[in-house]
Amino acid sequence: MTIARGRSRSSTIRRHSPQVIVLTVLFCASIVPPFVFLAYSSLHELDPSGAFGAFTFGHFATIFSSRTFNSVLVNSAVYSLGSALLALVIGAAQAWLAERTDASLRQVLYVASIVSLGIPYVLYIVAWILLLGKAGPVNAFLQGTFGGVGPYINIYSLGGMIFVEGLLWSPLAFLLLSPVFRNSDASFEEAASICGAGLFSTLRHITLGMARPALLALGLLVFIKASESFEVPALVGLPGSTRVLTSTIYQRLTLDMPPDVGSASAFGVLLLVVMAVLLQIYGRVAAQTHRYQTVTGKGFRPRVIRLGRWRHSAGALIVAIPFVVVVVPLATILWAALLPYYQPFSIKAFPLLGFGNFEQVLNSQSFRGAIVNSLVLGGAAATLVTAIAAVAGWCVARRVPGSRLLDTLAALPLVFPAIVLGLAFLEIFVHAGSRIYGSLLSLVIVSVVAYMPYGLRYAQLGVIQIHPELEEAAAIAGARQGGAFVRVVLPLLLPALISCWLFVFLLAVRAVSLMLLLAGPDSQVVAVALFDFWNNGQIGELAALGCVWTAIMTVFSTAFLVVARRYQLPIG
């Protein structure tokens, strides 16, 4: 018995490949400290200098006894649910129209979604605040039409938050749902038609029925993303005192005097628990999405439904959705960028238009620095993630011994909402006492940790598409494992890795919340600069920088979608 155990263990050790061991150590080193620091600071007194004091449950006790805690929880739930529903309805409607019908102008939807992927969150949110704010054109129009006083729409409310966050996610919902509708064999719908079902019966019973698992999974995904979102809660929620979990953490850290790191950490721990539960449920639901995949014979044909007399109404809808979701906000930003001082749209403001803001932004050393920093940060993070993910993804997909642990470790950062991960690393960097705090390197490290799960997923899916026999053939032909990986796997994996790189790049440069607590004067990035502009009321500069940045990002997001669609890789 003892001998047998000893033997089996020695063989396991021998079978563990060095790359799995190195990766496991690396992943542990990157994700364990944030957990430890967050938990530790939530359970200890902190003095103003940041040093840890006595052990305490006080932070949690204060939270649970606070009168606002319940309303924060309810707000968080309502906000996330509302955003998920709105994004789902808009995204599903677009996806169905674009993939399953002969509605006119379908291509408009793809173009609009690609552009919207490149718009920084802050810019998009600011656009809606300008549009729907008290002095905004929409309220002015409603007041002009219906008379009366007081704004008709208050964007600084839970409803306003849901509206903006829902719209923010709708392009991604569309891009993720369109393959669901595209890959469904048309004969399912044709069968319903033969059975006597009309357009709407077929849509209700068959199309939506079959897409239900995918819709549920996507709804849950947006729910999770909204729960951990920071930008809308901070920019739209806080001014109206509608607080959710993420904005409460931010408030405790930056708006309260003195900053309450202990209480913020305690909120962070609570949010981690919520996220862990949600992600667990999501994993179950997502695993069910393939349940309805059935044999589709040689006769597979994705075919379109003839809308008949509805065709042009659908075409109108197809133009209207991107118009509201993309064109109107961008036009608002452009308007703001061209004005020296912001004022709502009016004819008499036309003589004021000019390129002053653009000149200022492009001539300023610090803004140009922010643009360069963002590109360097995105490029470095994307390159590191892609390189590590290629090896780790191969290990996981090929089930190398020890890779299960690797898979679990790599997924752990997902439970950290960006603002909480930023907080945890803030504490690490502060206590590390080195010069790393506030440097661009610190932002790269945090981004690599945060986006590794996405990179790994891309690489893993890419490897799965490569049949193991291709590697085995290389081995038979005399190649060693490393040689087979470089000569056979990597070339075939290249499309997946390119889209992985672009995806991580887009995530890294778009994020505000991850960087907000960490960026220093020497590591200013565009997303944080936009956030600061808004807080300082510099709308013109914000809009001008935003326009320039959106133009640059559209190039990247277009490249990403082209690669992803060409090689049928996931977009989310």
Next chain:
Amino acid sequence: MLHVENLTKLYAPGESGGGIRDISFDVTAGEFYTLLGPSGCGKTTTLRSVAGLEEPSSGRMTIADQVIFDSTTRVFLPANQRRLGMVFQSYAVWPHMSVFDNTAFPLRMLPGKRWSDADMRQRVMRTLETMGLAAFADRSAAQLSGGQQQRLALARALVAEPRLLLLDEPLSNLDAQLREQMRTELRRLQKEVGVSAVYVTHDQSEALALSDRIAVMHKGRIVQIGTPHQIYQQPNNVFVATFVGRSNLLRGALLEYDAQDRSARIATSLGPVLCKARDGAAGPSPSAALIRPEHVVLTPVAGSGEPGLNRFRGRVSHVAFLGEATEYVVQVNDVDILVRGIAGHYDGSEAVNVFFPPEKTLAIAVDEV
């Protein structure tokens, strides 16, 4: 029952663009009618046009005297108003519904009819019982095996008593043994229910076994309509002869033709061959002699006499033992003749005589395709 007249649908102009041209046929009540042809011949387009899933560019169709399509009067009845049943190649059984709900769907869609739960249940269960699926009623359709999904698709197609049953290569996704079993069952069910059926397949043995009548299609046109016997024994052109069943085709010039008893002599590369034109054929010119492998008579050289009329000397070049028969390839003057022998045995490279019985040898036209 179904009347199709000059149906045309072209995907692209020109002969090569696919689509169908001038398709006309009639399906009588209770008939099992098969559209047979290679892939791309237009059979599925024809079926989908009957179903209402495709709109033809011209022609006219009626079901039980109701016009469902007429290009001149611009009538196009949508698929969901034609009251048909259809079994798809992929079955298209809805995976998110139970077996019961799949079957009940057509009943729920019947216009102007409210079903009580009991009536609905009785009707659905009766159909499921016929298909041997009653025990699976509450199971999710995604859990069924291929053969069960097939039967469920059939149950769904039949439950609302359709005017016409359309079947699009329904057996092609099944494995060989199950396919044969379902073939028998399909035929039995169709006769039992008494519904007219239009069946599409590229498999000639399925077509021969199942059909009352077959329309052979080629390049978007119907090239021959007939009973399985007529199609197999009296193909009216080379395409039908070679597509349905296997055959030895000997091309050559027509030497003489006797219109009285329809006998013809054709100068083939083996020598003159005496054969018979099919019933009702005009003079076969230019011509070929066609003989099925099972009709070729193989005899030992010793005792069967010298080569003569339709009798040629050859050498066995391949032997394949199939169990119930043996197949030979016999080389005669560098021409390979396929022979299917039931009795006797010949070794490879053995010299043999082959004989083409004149009454089993068909003179057919080459250019009718």
